[in-house]
Amino acid sequence: MSTRRQAGPSARARLHRFDLKGAPYLYVTPFFALFGVFGLLPLAYTALLSTTAWSPRQPGSEDASVGLGNYADLLSDTNFHTALVNTFGIGLLSTVPQLLLALGIAHLLNYRLRGRLFFRMGVLVPYITSIAAAALIFNQIFARDFGLLNWLLQPFTGGTPIDWRASTLASWFAVSVMVTWHWTGYNALIYLAAMQTIPYELYESAAIDGASRWRQFWHITIPSLRPTIIFTVIVSTIGALQLFAEPYLFDTTQNNNGGSERQFQTAVLYLYQQFWANGRYGYGAAIAWTLFLITVVIALVNFLLARRIRSAE
Amino acid sequence: MRGTRHVLTATLAASALVLAACGGGQGESTDGTTTLTINVYGDSFSLPDNRSIYDEYERLNPGVEIVENRSDFSTHHQNLQARLTAGSGTADLELIEVGQVAGFVGQHDRFVDFLDRGVDPGQWTDAIVQQASTPDRSALIGLPTDVGGLAMCYRTDLFEQAGLPVDRDEVSELWPTWRDYVETGDRFLERAPDGVKWFDSGGHVFTGILGNEERTFYDRSGELIVESNPAVRAAWDLTVQAIRSGQSAALPEFSPEWNTGFQRGQFATVTCPAWMMGYIQGNAPETKGKWDIATVPGGSGNWGGSYVTVPAQGEHVEEAVKLAKWLTAPEQSITIFQEIGNFPSQRTTWDDPEVAEFSSPFFNDAPAGEIFPASLADAPVQISGPQSAVIGKTFADKLNSVEQGTPPDEAWQQAMHDIRAAAGAG
Incomplete structure (x- = not known):
């Protein structure tokens, strides 16, 4: 009994100390445990896989180690180079208009409009629509023979319809339209949220000074949004590097080839084709890791640029 | 009021997300019935509006419920x-x-392994059984369902407009060989209705031509012979020739555009494995009576077919084996042929009056029960290897690129490059 009374306060003190120092770690543990299981472990396993020649269609290939052979093959693989070019091309073609449009839309939505809430929710509709469902519509719009767009363009193309999947640029355009349609509203809402934190007095005084709406946008809104813009640029760039669903669904042959000559096969679609369709597990894993490294490098460059911009302020 | 509206909108948006995320999922029954799942691609045992074959099994076997999941060809095999x-x-x-x-x-x-399960492989052609067996014939992983005897489906209305004969015997005489078929295509184009091409896609014709070859992409020892096989190159060259003279509608197989092509009559002929009858009926029901079936150039050919397998990881292996045997038994094969068009792989069924005397009203009463066995009688069973499907797709893609304007030699080089890469790892 007496011992217990002695132990009581000191145990409570220890508990208190632990609560202060240890609890925060305990709170973040679930995230890191999950990240370990679903993030790090697969990453490590993929790295291991990428050094094998494993193909389920070849019995016994599971343990056939090829060292860094898959990576060496990848460096000289012209199809992979094409896929990278496509990824960056489509990435530029979709990210830039997407963010510019989002900025403009956010600016408009920031006005005191009638039915503002309706419009604000409306821009988010594409984002919550399943890409597969939207692709059905887009595939009809971009169909060669009976497509809506070709029908509209008839007066300008002079009877020869555009084969949207045949030419590289046309297919990039079509895929970019799908991506832009999906993500613009999402980015617009992020911009809108940031715009609403800009003090209204700034606009008021600018208006008194005789600044036009355009000058207000350019000199007040844009500088205030800089951190948000940097955030969306980084997120969109990473998203563009991992672009898969739109080109996958735009290839209606279901060969995962991204067009007859890989006109719009992105890097992840190429990874998917090699891994799943062609059953090259080892090679697919090597593509995955190479992509991961490329993404890290680009994210770093982004980050450094962003820091520069910020320090220049 | 404003607050409520916000909440309401947010709730709606959130529930839309949740609804989108759910969907699918299978009901497990608690009342003692066994649910057997079967994953298929295309119209294998049922049509979208007709699952009578499963209903029949459920009637004969109370307590069994069959759930079929369909997906497209590639997704199915990848999954x-x-x-x-x-x-x-x-x-x-x-x-x-x-x-x-x-x-x-x-x-x-x-x-x-069906050899352990009392299946007599003797009921099918040996070459068909061989393809689903291990090289030493010690295990058989699948039971053959149908076999794709080749014929040529053609649109009588378009033939008439172009001044070609429409009677199926006369049409068959137009193309004793594939070269004659391509030459007839040139004749057709001279007087063809506006915008109508001779065939659907280059890849489809290419596979049709190879349907009469035993050795295509692999030889019997499993060696890749695509590049050295003159039959493959000849099929490629002839297809390219046809494409360059404007005969192809350039609609990739099994794409939505291809389906539209059937509905709108964008092409006059299509190489027709038996299973294509069901495909056309399902996709372009409004073209009923406008089709007929002639013999395939070269007189014989074989394309496609499937096997029912039972993965060992399943929970209901015994029940599944029973169903697999039943589905591939002659009686059911005949029913499936009559309802869907997939041609039975057991030779014994071919003489059955229900097969031999079968004619399809959709195809102008063409005697399908005579045409397909005749085509199969001399047809070889292709030797296939681990990457046969990938190689076939590569050729289809590259012929499509020729249709889109790529120089044929460049397309051939690319095809060889991609095939080597794919086959190198399996």
């Missing part, structure tokens, strides 16, 4: 491979196409 590798998630029965089966035979320990 199957993923679930086999993962060790869980396959259906109780899984269909495998003949071009894909070689890749799965190497993993025969992941499937039920």
